[in-house]
Amino acid sequence: MDVVSPDLNSILPDEIMDTEAMAMEEDPPADTLTPPSRSAPEPTQVPMETEVPEIVNLCPTTTPTQKTEALTTLTATDSTLCSFSPGTQLVITSSSSAGPKMATTMTTVQTSSTVVGQNVTKLSTPFTPTSPVNHQLIINKVAADGKSPGTAVLKQEGQKLLVTGLSKTGQPIVFALPNTWSKPATSQGTGGDIKPQPTQFKVVSAGTKPVIGVQTVSSANQLPGSSSPLQAQQLKTVQITKKTPVSTAGPMITKLIITKALNNKGLSSQATITPVVTGRVLTQSTPVTPPRTITIGETISTTPQSLSSVSSNSKVAISPLKSPSKVTVAAQPSNSPQKPMAVPLNVALGQQILTVQQTPSTSPAKAGSSSTAQTVKPVQTVTVGGVNTPQFKTIIPLATPSNVQQIQVPGSRFHYVRLVTATTGNTAQTANSSTTTNSTTIHSAKPMVMNTAAVRMSVPIVPAQTVKQVVPKPMTSAAQVVSSSQTQQRLIMPAAPLPQIQPNLTNLPPGTVLAPAPGSGNMGYAVLPAQYVTQLQQSTFVTLASSSSFSAPSSIQTQARLPLNGLSPSDATSRPRKPCNCTKSQCLKLYCDCFANGEFCNNCNCVNCFNNLDHESDRLKAIKACLDRNPVAFKPKIGKGKEGESERRHSKGCNCKKSGCLKNYCECYEAKIMCSSICKCVGCKNFEESPERKTLMHLADAAEVRVQQQTAAKTKLSSQISDLLTRTTPTISSSGGKLPYTFVTKEVAEATCDCLLEQGRKAERYNQPQAVAERLILEEFGHCLCRIISSAAKAKTDCSINC
DNA sequence: GAGTTTGAAACT
DNA sequence: CAGTTTCAAACTC
Numbered sequence: 001m002d003v004v005s006p007d008l009n010s011i012l013p014d015e016i017m018d019t020e021a022m023a024m025e026e027d028p029p030a031d032t033l034t035p036p037s038r039s040a041p042e043p044t045q046v047p048m049e050t051e052v053p054e055i056v057n058l059c060p061t062t063t064p065t066q067k068t069e070a071l072t073t074l075t076a077t078d079s080t081l082c083s084f085s086p087g088t089q090l091v092i093t094s095s096s097s098a099g100p101k102m103a104t105t106m107t108t109v110q111t112s113s114t115v116v117g118q119n120v121t122k123l124s125t126p127f128t129p130t131s132p133v134n135h136q137l138i139i140n141k142v143a144a145d146g147k148s149p150g151t152a153v154l155k156q157e158g159q160k161l162l163v164t165g166l167s168k169t170g171q172p173i174v175f176a177l178p179n180t181w182s183k184p185a186t187s188q189g190t191g192g193d194i195k196p197q198p199t200q201f202k203v204v205s206a207g208t209k210p211v212i213g214v215q216t217v218s219s220a221n222q223l224p225g226s227s228s229p230l231q232a233q234q235l236k237t238v239q240i241t242k243k244t245p246v247s248t249a250g251p252m253i254t255k256l257i258i259t260k261a262l263n264n265k266g267l268s269s270q271a272t273i274t275p276v277v278t279g280r281v282l283t284q285s286t287p288v289t290p291p292r293t294i295t296i297g298e299t300i301s302t303t304p305q306s307l308s309s310v311s312s313n314s315k316v317a318i319s320p321l322k323s324p325s326k327v328t329v330a331a332q333p334s335n336s337p338q339k340p341m342a343v344p345l346n347v348a349l350g351q352q353i354l355t356v357q358q359t360p361s362t363s364p365a366k367a368g369s370s371s372t373a374q375t376v377k378p379v380q381t382v383t384v385g386g387v388n389t390p391q392f393k394t395i396i397p398l399a400t401p402s403n404v405q406q407i408q409v410p411g412s413r414f415h416y417v418r419l420v421t422a423t424t425g426n427t428a429q430t431a432n433s434s435t436t437t438n439s440t441t442i443h444s445a446k447p448m449v450m451n452t453a454a455v456r457m458s459v460p461i462v463p464a465q466t467v468k469q470v471v472p473k474p475m476t477s478a479a480q481v482v483s484s485s486q487t488q489q490r491l492i493m494p495a496a497p498l499p500q501i502q503p504n505l506t507n508l509p510p511g512t513v514l515a516p517a518p519g520s521g522n523m524g525y526a527v528l529p530a531q532y533v534t535q536l537q538q539s540t541f542v543t544l545a546s547s548s549s550f551s552a553p554s555s556i557q558t559q560a561r562l563p564l565n566g567l568s569p570s571d572a573t574s575r576p577r578k579p580c581n582c583t584k585s586q587c588l589k590l591y592c593d594c595f596a597n598g599e600f601c602n603n604c605n606c607v608n609c610f611n612n613l614d615h616e617s618d619r620l621k622a623i624k625a626c627l628d629r630n631p632v633a634f635k636p637k638i639g640k641g642k643e644g645e646s647e648r649r650h651s652k653g654c655n656c657k658k659s660g661c662l663k664n665y666c667e668c669y670e671a672k673i674m675c676s677s678i679c680k681c682v683g684c685k686n687f688e689e690s691p692e693r694k695t696l697m698h699l700a701d702a703a704e705v706r707v708q709q710q711t712a713a714k715t716k717l718s719s720q721i722s723d724l725l726t727r728t729t730p731t732i733s734s735s736g737g738k739l740p741y742t743f744v745t746k747e748v749a750e751a752t753c754d755c756l757l758e759q760g761r762k763a764e765r766y767n768q769p770q771a772v773a774e775r776l777i778l779e780e781f782g783h784c785l786c787r788i789i790s791s792a793a794k795a796k797t798d799c800s801i802n803c
Numbered sequence: 804g805a806g807t808t809t810g811a812a813a814c815t
Numbered sequence: 816c817a818g819t820t821t822c823a824a825a826c827t828c
Contacts, residue, residue, distance in 0.1 A: 665809045
């Protein structure tokens, strides 16, 4: 198979995929469900990672004539994410002739066979179509051929998709495809074989409502006879799963999985118009809302609660250690239901590598450029809330296939991309990006001209709320991407053949993104360090988020954001990592902190740096070498201790001999953790009862507190005085007199007292004698008075001038 | 800022 | 696995 084999998923890092299931899925016969006319083998599987198996239900159905190519499902058991209400389940039902093989079929949907088995068991019971309690979104996949369902799972050929969602009251919501939709055909460039084009279903849902959106994409309308091979059609599945503790107060885990089905076959047409086949929600009954017809392909944001709510209130914890293949977001129940959510339905449709276009790079050498102007690709952004940051976003260029999808979570180094093999034609939906000035165009289900070339885009996103024109950089099909905000490199380059690193894929640095190299037949990957995503977070993004008909317009509005002037003021200061200064390692050894953290060097002072996209192949080799030496080389060194231990500890322990583990030479001390039993340090003083350690800690704490307090006090006083002077304009007589006293208002008095108290505390901290304390206080009082008088005098002068 | 110290990483 | 070397950060002056 010329596309990325589904098996590839099996070797993805644990963080990315569950590999167990993949073993069972070894290249099922591609043609099992493929019509004979199909000239090229296609991946028959659309492995999806599912951490919450119970959500997936594959039930054999009775419709033999139709097949569902791919399903994108977003499931959430929690209301805070997406629009599912608590307990809502997304059920994917795949029809097959063989009921007993259902488990096998499910494996195709999920990457983990073991999970699948569990899922079956779990799902069988809870799944009650009419159950008001278990709200389920059901996608019924009907296999057309009835051939062994176990091997051929999600096929792209003729398909009918039924999405059945149960409202809170258990009323079903069904998405059905039009009858005409099932058999799109496209002639292959070479053989002219007309084979049905795979239809893609993409379902993205979030929040309390059963379905945020379901999109179907049909490639049927691709220009026939086009000689230029279209890049593999890819189907992405975005899955967001939340694990919700029984207790609503507990943290919830949200998993966002994006699975993309890749089309390995070259599809015809350079410019492919891929109309979105529209389907309808046949019924949607909820007590709250009347039955409604929803066009598939339409981006739907149903809920006020949703991803956005996660962003605002939830912690995003994406750990590669927990569930590799998924993006896990631990979210707390949203307290702000009305927050904006940008959950483009078509997020799953995005086929492009996400990248961020950067502002003009200050490091020309690092920035790539495309030689050929190309149609701008539409991108989509999935926005999910993160800690301390409003959102994490997934930018998905919609136009071209890509195996990579990034999920960005602020504060998290881990970003996952799923690579899923699938055969399909063009992805249809999306808007014409080149003219996109508003994200609303993106989610439209209109047929669009698609750029077939592989494109990797970098799209800068500006945090600003203003919708601006999106001007993605033209990319070449061969593309390397490029871009960097500020000085950062942002893009994905054609990578060395994956096999080079496959043996160690499971140990890739956290957050590493595998991106198919353009023109490499999806077999090449660029390794994107987690930093890449992190950098994106820090930088501006172009956000093209689909809004839905339901959603609050203001919040979920599609937006195109561009960097206003390159760097935002905070950009320079927001960089989490210090620049490295490597001179000999080429930043390709673990000596380099950037490299060790899975980041590209950015704004570093390194010499002869290879830790960038320009040297991706070298970088891959270096990664492989590191992993060969130490399979967990890129795993965080600081992790939890033994079972039950809550404190962090160094995974290997330190080996300090001279520093007493009380200097930053010591990795334990540097991480602000105490040495543990696994440390081999000599003369360690970094333990709980160590007086030296306590002293150091106290000093450090005291210094920090001191600075903070002083800063706060000064700021407060200054602001208050300034504020007073501006808004309280006392009657000032030119004669002066007692003018300064008119400025001693309550606020000024309070601010002054704060300053005086601070001096007292300061003296106390240093165990100063009372006399010294009094002196400090008096001096501070004098200073305050001087400032008040000065301000008053200035006000007087100003008044005199004005008068 | 230059030089030294330190300990992890890399190498043998 | 142990000893040595290399390396870059931390630290000192």
